[in-house]
Amino acid sequence: MTAPAEPQELLLKLLDPASRANPYPVYRQILDSGPMQMPESTLHVLSGFTECDEVLRHPDSCSDRMKSTSAQQAVAAGEAVRPFGPPGFLFLDPPDHTRLRKLVSKAFSPKVVKALEPDISGLVDGLLDNIPETGQFDVIESLAHPLPVAVICRLLGVPIEDEPQFSSASTVLAQGLDPFVTFTGETQGLEERMRAGLWLRGYLRELLERRRAQPADDLMSALISVEESGDQLTEDEIVATCNLLLIAGHETTVNLIANGILAMLRNHEHWTALSADPGLAPAIIEETLRYDPPVQLASRVAGADMTIGDLRIPKGDIMMLLLAAAHRDPATTERPDVFDPTRGQIRHLAFGHGPHFCLGAPLARMEAMVALSAVTKRFPNARLAGEPVYKPHVTLRGMARLDVAV
Known part of the structure; x- marks a missing residue:
């Protein structure tokens, strides 16, 4: 009989690039092991659905890492914990989070998103028109990547021709969300992320100056007008938000679009069903968010002494939430390892809960709905042309390439 793995051993397996193509067996091991508490690291790793859901909803859960014991120790040691300046509002707590989110939320309201649907459909059709009717294509390069980039560039007011530069920087920065420091105490690729972060902030500052001179009908121009009308917003906050x-x-x-396509191609009956009935798209998207979520991990800081389930968590400790494990918790979902959009109620935490519920959820769902409906209708007999290639990211786990034959 094999002895159960130690918590540190399981967390290292999760970080191992060999686990990227299929981390779910590791998540199951962690889930079966129960909550991991490492008081010497002021870290608590939670993987059950109920516990993760409770942390996300808890009024004492904080998103500002500066409130953690480890960050305060770093400050006391003279380390620069925020080398780029203030973070985006995702990593802040009220009142700053409330103020910034309110200013941005109008651009992502259901009404605004609904009005974007014809443009998104046109973008998808144009991308699919460029795919040959026979042969094969890379889903990431041809559809899953260019669509969200075009949409967010249009909303923010970022020139689409600059996409290769900021996409390269964003890929590097996304690795900064991976919990290497939290799990191992080691930094990986820090210098490269510093360069990418400084470049991207500098790029956005230059773009802000152009927008000051020539305002447009976009979110960046709207944020500038707010800044210029009073003290609600600083330039650093505009840069961090953008x-x-x-x-x-x-x-x-x-990741959402690509993961949905991969799941349907591996369970082809759902690809065939969606190609015939676009009304099935919402359920397929929700099941994708549960089964193979674009964001696999999240963290919170205990803003006060907390009790989660049977766990006592001291103020300042970090709670790492393994959302991808929680989504496959058999206590919450029957047959959790099966992709089944027809299962009825689909429970997931892919967009979070509480005050930090994902602002872009309606837009992400809209883009995925249009893309998945259109690609299945256009290519009803599509099939996988090889195993996907994954990026190194742990938190924003996603594919770098996905070849499909048509």
């Missing part, structure tokens, strides 16, 4: 939206606005939606 930086967050540019990265979060396309990395996660690329």
Whole structure:
């Protein structure tokens, strides 16, 4: 009989690039092991659905890492914990989070998103028109990547011709979300992320100056007008907000579209069903969000002494939530390892809960709905042309290439 793996051993397996193509057996091991508490690291790793859901909803859960014991220790040691300046509002707590989110939320309201549907459909049709009717194509390069990039560029006011530069920077920065420091105490690729982060902030500042001189009908111009009308918004906050939206606005939606396509091609009856009935798209998207979520991990800081389930969590400790494990918790979902959009109620935490519920959820769902419906209708007999190739990211796990034959 094999002895159960130690918590540190399981977490290292999760970080191992060999697990990227299929991390779910590791997640199951962690889930079966129960919550991991490492008081010497002020870290608690939670993988059950109920516990993760409770943390996301808890009023004492904080998103500002500066409130953690480890960050305060780094500050006391003279380390620069925020080398780029203030973070995006995703990593802030009220009142700053409330103020910034309110200013941005109008651009992502259901009404605004609905009005974008014809443009998104046109973009998808144009991308699919460029795919040959026979042969094979890379889903990432041909559809899943260019669509969200075009949409977020249009919303923010970022020139689409600059896409290769900021996409390259955003890919590097996305690795900064991976919990290498939290799990191992080691930094990986820090210098490269510093260069990418400084470049992207500098790029956005230059673009802000152009928008000041020539305002347009976009979110960046709207944020500038707010800044110039009073003290609600600083230039650093505009840069941080645009930086967050540019990265979060396309990395996660690329993964959602690609993950949905891969899941249907591996379970072809759902590809065939959607090609005949676009009304099935919402259920397929929700099941994709549960089964293979674009964001696999999230973290919170205990803003006070907390009790989650049977766990006591001291103020300042970090709670790492393994959302991808929680989604496959058999206590919550029957047959959790099966992709089944017809299962009825689909419960997931892919967009979070509480005050930090994903602002872009309606837009991501809309883009995925249009893309998945159109690609299955256009290519009803499509099939996988090889195993997918994955990026190194752990938190924003996604594919770098997915070849499909038509």
